[in-house]
Amino acid sequence: MAQGTQRKFSPEAQKEVDKILFSYGVKESAVLPVLHVAQREFGCLDRAAVELVASTLGLSPTRVAQTASFYTMFSPAPLGKHVIQVCTNVSCSLLGSEGIVRYLEKRLGVERGHTRPDGLVTLSTVECLGSCGTAPVMAVNDRYFENLTTEKVESILRELGL
Ligand code: FES
Secondary structure: OOOOOOOOOOOHHHHHHHHHHHHHHOOOHHHHHHHHHHHHOOOOOOOHHHHHHHHHOOHHHHHHHHHHHHOOOOOOOOOEEEEEEEEOOOOHEEEEOOHHHHHHHHHHOOOEEEOOOOEEEEEEHHHHHHHHOOOOOOEEEOOEOOOOHHHHHHHHHOOOOO
């Protein structure tokens, strides 16, 4: 059954993967950092990317796909340039995250769980970003924005050129 697309890492990404494998020693424990490299390299973890990670680590594609599915930063479909994740867990929800999500949906013209057709934005809701004391919180790619209000969200969107 080992057919599939024969995808490869670029030489730079392969170098990074080799370094990760070297520092982890046990291949299996390197699954998350190698998934990160693959997600960045291919823009998503589609089947071919999962198969590549699996063969790199000597694991089954199913196992790799299952691991990836636990983490919101890994996606089987291409994500937008700006990945906006709004926490809707208890603290954030009590302090208005639902209103923030609705504001973003309307303002950006994309529903939660989707990527805008121009590929600029992916909007999703997530369960706790680990910053409950500064709720409501959202992340845009690797940056956190806290104590959100719609006014604050608007100025963040403008800063991002959205
Ligand atoms: S509940 Fe939103 S960051 Fe924890």
